[in-house]
Amino acid sequence: MNGIHDMGGMDGFGKVEAEPNEPPFHARWEGRVLAMQRAMGYAGAWHIDHSRYAQETLPAQVYLAVSYYQRWELAMEKNLVARGYITPDELAAGHALHQAKPLEHKLTLDVVRAGLARSSFFRQQQAPARFKPGDRVRTVNINPQGHTRLPRYARDKQGVVELIHGCHAYPDSVAADKGDDPQWLYTVVFDGSEIWGAEADPTLKISIDAFEPYLEPA
Amino acid sequence: MADHDHDHHDDHGSELSETQLRVRALETILTEKGYVDPAALDAIVETYETKIGPRNGAVVVAKAWTDPVFRQALLSDASKAVAALGHVSKVGDHLVAVENTPERHNMIVCTLCSCYPWEVLGLPPVWYKSAPYRSRAVKDPRGVLADFGVALPKETEVRVWDSTAETRFIVLPMRPAGTEGWSEERLADLVTRDSMIGTGLARKPGELAQ
Numbered sequence A: 001m002n003g004i005h006d007m008g009g010m011d012g013f014g015k016v017e018a019e020p021n022e023p024p025f026h027a028r029w030e031g032r033v034l035a036m037q038r039a040m041g042y043a044g045a046w047h048i049d050h051s052r053y054a055q056e057t058l059p060a061q062v063y064l065a066v067s068y069y070q071r072w073e074l075a076m077e078k079n080l081v082a083r084g085y086i087t088p089d090e091l092a093a094g095h096a097l098h099q100a101k102p103l104e105h106k107l108t109l110d111v112v113r114a115g116l117a118r119s120s121f122f123r124q125q126q127a128p129a130r131f132k133p134g135d136r137v138r139t140v141n142i143n144p145q146g147h148t149r150l151p152r153y154a155r156d157k158q159g160v161v162e163l164i165h166g167c168h169a170y171p172d173s174v175a176a177d178k179g180d181d182p183q184w185l186y187t188v189v190f191d192g193s194e195i196w197g198a199e200a201d202p203t204l205k206i207s208i209d210a211f212e213p214y215l216e217p218a
Numbered sequence B: 001m002a003d004h005d006h007d008h009h010d011d012h013g014s015e016l017s018e019t020q021l022r023v024r025a026l027e028t029i030l031t032e033k034g035y036v037d038p039a040a041l042d043a044i045v046e047t048y049e050t051k052i053g054p055r056n057g058a059v060v061v062a063k064a065w066t067d068p069v070f071r072q073a074l075l076s077d078a079s080k081a082v083a084a085l086g087h088v089s090k091v092g093d094h095l096v097a098v099e100n101t102p103e104r105h106n107m108i109v110c111t112l113c114s115c116y117p118w119e120v121l122g123l124p125p126v127w128y129k130s131a132p133y134r135s136r137a138v139k140d141p142r143g144v145l146a147d148f149g150v151a152l153p154k155e156t157e158v159r160v161w162d163s164t165a166e167t168r169f170i171v172l173p174m175r176p177a178g179t180e181g182w183s184e185e186r187l188a189d190l191v192t193r194d195s196m197i198g199t200g201l202a203r204k205p206g207e208l209a210q
Helices: A028-043 A048-056 A060-065 A068-082 A088-093 A109-116 A192-196 B014-032 B038-050 B054-066 B068-076 B078-085 B131-136 B141-147 B184-188 B193-197
Strands: A136-139 A158-168 A183-191 A204-211 A215-217 B095-099 B104-109 B157-162 B168-172
Touching (some): A028 B038, A048 A068, A088 B014, A136 A183, A192 A204, B014 B038, B054 B068, B054 B168, B054 B184, B068 B078, B068 B095, B078 B095, B131 B141, B141 B157, B168 B193
Parallel strands (some): A204 B157, B104 B157
Antiparallel strands (some): A136 A158, A136 A215, A158 A183, A183 A204
């Protein structure tokens, strides 16, 4: 979707302000939100693409107004309710009122280390890769209502395949609950001027990681 | 683990307290329903507070600076090379290391959310996840670098890597001059988090805190 989350190239957000000696969390609740999110992911309640899509579909003014971990928390509530793990009356009461929905796993103390390891997104290929490094490609012009990882600024642009990362679960499909639909993944590099026009910094090159359905031969 | 050890940080006014209450309620519900184990949540928080941070990446960079075979292995398959070191947390399958040279400066961003190589750099700083960085890094990276006090030669290529999939990138910064013969441990002290994101350069020997 063409949401507020797709920020590449927007103007008006001001300077980047770094905080010296920034702590991992600025409040205790931030850590709890992160940990709950990890635990529910480990349990198999939803995939990371569902978390991203739940954030993207927050109202734009909310997305901009709240902090990062508040966004995570709101997205988690959405997924918990939408997938039947909790109900709005439980949220209002602050307690469990109904029977739990069974989950595949539970992140307990003895499996925390394994639970924190990053999962693999490699999937079995369904067809040979269509492109190889050095190929000239053009990104597609799509504006889907659903989740996509092709940013607006990089649509309908000509670039060159630089790296091939194997075959991965396809977020556009996973977020729509349509399964992994494995796709080849490439790093595609663009000249700054192809993206931003003649005024672009002439030394700039930008790459995205593009799933094969985002690409056509050029 | 003490339950209230960080609560003093939460005292930022009523809006934040509301969030705090909301998060507590959520944890209560998830615990009562048997979905989460609060002791495991404690352990996750503790891991990110104390065990996983940019030192993990700094060690990798320092090794690449001193060991040409490792450097080559890192640049051709960072997942495999870092996993073989064994002393940092599991990096998974999708890590890519990109090398800064006098001709090319690399910078990492995630314009769509906040993708970041947690296993080697820890949790991303607030600025990395912020709208100013996500919006400007791909269009005006030299302007962003100026916000960080970094000015590159005007002919240097600036390459911005937008992390739009599950691949994660780490920058291998240039080794500062005047560090010949240094141990890996000492070199690692020069490797800042920002130098591995590409919004900074490695510290020079004279910039080391005494």
